Amino acid sequence: MTSAPQIPADPPLVTSHALDAILEYIENGWDALTRSIDSCGALDDAKTKAPGVLYFPADYAESASLAEFSRKCAGSVFRLPAPIRSMGEINPHSIDPPGLLYLEHPYVVPGGRFNEMYGWDSYFIVRGLVEDDRLVLAKHMIENLFFEIQHYGGILNANRTYYLSRSQPPFLTSMILALYGAEAVNGNDDRDWLARAYDFAARDYELWTRAPHLAGETGLSRYHGFGEGPAPEELTDDPDYYRTVASHFEKQPELARQYLVPLSASSPEMPPILRHFTSSVADPSAKSPEAAVNGAEPLVLNSDFYIGDRAVRESGFDVTFRFGPFGCATHRYAPVCLNSLLYKQELDLDEMARILDRADQAAKWSARAKARRDAVMKYLWDSDRGMFFDYDFTTGKRSTYNFVSTFYPLWVGLATSEQAAAIQKNLSLFEKPGGLMTSTTVSGVQWDAPYAWAPLQMIAAEGLRRYDFPEDANRISYKFLKMVKDDFDCDGTIREKYDAVSRTSEVHVKAGYAANVIGFGWTNGVFLVLLRELPENWLALLTK
Numbered sequence: 439m440t441s442a443p444q445i446p447a448d449p450p451l452v453t454s455h456a457l458d459a460i461l462e463y464i465e466n467g468w469d470a471l472t473r474s475i476d477s478c479g480a481l482d483d484a485k486t487k488a489p490g491v492l493y494f495p496a497d498y499a500e501s502a503s504l505a506e507f508s509r510k511c512a513g514s515v516f517r518l519p520a521p522i523r524s525m526g527e528i529n530p531h532s533i534d535p536p537g538l539l540y541l542e543h544p545y546v547v548p549g550g551r552f553n554e555m556y557g558w559d560s561y562f563i564v565r566g567l568v569e570d571d572r573l574v575l576a577k578h579m580i581e582n583l584f585f586e587i588q589h590y591g592g593i594l595n596a597n598r599t600y601y602l603s604r605s606q607p608p609f610l611t612s613m614i615l616a617l618y619g620a621e622a623v624n625g626n627d628d629r630d631w632l633a634r635a636y637d638f639a640a641r642d643y644e645l646w647t648r649a650p651h652l653a654g655e656t657g658l659s660r661y662h663g664f665g666e667g668p669a670p671e672e673l674t675d676d677p678d679y680y681r682t683v684a685s686h687f688e689k690q691p692e693l694a695r696q697y698l699v700p701l702s703a704s705s706p707e708m709p710p711i712l713r714h715f716t717s718s719v720a721d722p723s724a725k726s727p728e729a730a731v732n733g734a735e736p737l738v739l740n741s742d743f744y745i746g747d748r749a750v751r752e753s754g755f756d757v758t759f760r761f762g763p764f765g766c767a768t769h770r771y772a773p774v775c776l777n778s779l780l781y782k783q784e785l786d787l788d789e790m791a792r793i794l795d796r797a798d799q800a801a802k803w804s805a806r807a808k809a810r811r812d813a814v815m816k817y818l819w820d821s822d823r824g825m826f827f828d829y830d831f832t833t834g835k836r837s838t839y840n841f842v843s844t845f846y847p848l849w850v851g852l853a854t855s856e857q858a859a860a861i862q863k864n865l866s867l868f869e870k871p872g873g874l875m876t877s878t879t880v881s882g883v884q885w886d887a888p889y890a891w892a893p894l895q896m897i898a899a900e901g902l903r904r905y906d907f908p909e910d911a912n913r914i915s916y917k918f919l920k921m922v923k924d925d926f927d928c929d930g931t932i933r934e935k936y937d938a939v940s941r942t943s944e945v946h947v948k949a950g951y952a953a954n955v956i957g958f959g960w961t962n963g964v965f966l967v968l969l970r971e972l973p974e975n976w977l978a979l980l981t982k
Contacts, residue, residue, distance in 0.1 A: 460926045465570065472575070473544065484551040485674065492514070494516075519532070522602070537598070539586075546575065549959060557754075559960050564613045565963050565967050566966045573620060607754050610642045636787065661753040661776060683743075700735045758841075759879060761828065778843075787803040788804045814847065840879070871938065891935050892922075895914060899968060903971070915971065
């Protein structure tokens with residue numbers, strides 16, 4: 439079984455005029471969402487509202503284009519203080535003001551407040567660009583990720599200085615093979631580029647297979663950002679978020695014991711701004727946030743919470759209650775999604791090595807994939823419940839939190855046919871009128887029920903199709919596509935996320951990031967992918 443979803447070498451989409459408007463929106467969207475060194479708008483950052491500053495690597499020669507950018511865009515251009523060989527070498531707090539990180543080539547951003555190139559978003563955008571035959575732009579995005587590995591220590595959450603301390607789910611080999619396959623279909627079998635890509639992909643893989651990304655003694659990996667304290671962008675983007683979390687924890691004794699400490703016992707290095715994130719023990723009417731009620735000392739979130747908080751942001755699922763409330767224990771779990779993706783990376787690197795006639799290296803990757811698969815089966819598969827679950831390696835217990843990541847092992851080909859059949863029987867847990875909900879828990883945050891996200895629809899649908907459940911894959915794809923199209927017909931936009939129950943982009947997130955951004959890069963890409971994979975009988979229903 440091949441290690442990567444195949445890009446069909448079909449003719450262009452055959453659609454009715456009912457889809458003309460949304461396809462034109464997506465086609466125009468690629469250009470509207472493209473940023474580059476020639477685009478002054480790339481500097482804009484709605485999250486921090488920082489002044490327009492561009493940083494370029496310390497070990498990169500300053501070019502005329504950088505000087506021209508500074509002149510044309512009235513922005514400051516600075517060299518980073520030191521070369522970065524691996525992630526975590528530089529403290530983002532030391533770079534003031536925060537700013538955009540230089541990339542050599544144009545790239546597609548998600549949209550709205552997400553005005554930079556994101557790690558895992560880029561895979562689903564690349565898939566859409568490949569479907570739309572925008573192969574040059576797709577290659578530029580992949581080349582930018584190579585640049586990040588070479589100059590910024592790894593693939594970043596996104597190219598802003600405050601993201602230098604964490605990565606995102608590893609989809610690099612998936613991007614490489616998607617593009618390489620598409621170019622090969624067009625007669626361009628570029629082995630030299632593949633060899634270069636292989637070396638960068640191997641470096642990306644290493645980030646996840648050494649400390650601090652090791653999940654104890656399981657042989658699996660975990661999410662774990664570098665650095666301490668709150669996520670820098672959260673301090674300005676949503677200053678009430680950490681207070682909301684602390685107040686939630688205070689009402690639950692067990693969480694309070696784990697994650698809240700008296701202000702006097704907090705780290706002396708704690709930034710002064712954290713004093714504004716004291717729990718409700720602090721008197722909100724007092725002149726100082728440190729003022730106590732009835733003599734009680736204010737409580738603040740401890741360092742362990744912030745490790746989990748950074749880890750859940752690296753996971754891309756920010757925020758979910760899947761790894762504990764607000765992701766507080768993310769760093770204690772070996773997750774299904776991450777280890778499935780690393781299994782796929784190992785198989786992809788095996789495949790790439792074989793194409794490049796590097797048999798000895800291929801054997802190494804094959805052995806690693808087998809070892810990871812064995813560990814996933816041991817720790818993450820629950821035969822009684824018929825699904826894959828995350829594993830808390832600190833307690834030795836498997837999670838019971840139903841999450842749509844159970845489809846990742848199908849997408850990467852890790853599951854057995856019996857496991858895939860068991861997961862297919864549990865499809866009804868997640869399936870709603872608008873596709874698949876992210877989880878079965880309504881927590882009030884965006885990566886839980888009732889919300890549906892484009893990337894997870896694609897992963898589930900392609901996983902089901904891979905294990906010969908085409909009608910389930912078609913039905914899920916149709917439901918999501920129809921919801922997106924109907925919503926588009928109402929307001930003329932494509933959004934970041936949708937409510938799978940009410941079939942609308944009207945969302946009501948209670949904590950964390952609550953907006954629903956227009957754009958939207960990965961929804962655009964997934965729409966094209968699912969549409970191409972939909973058989974004619976389902977396509978006819980969609981275009982009625």
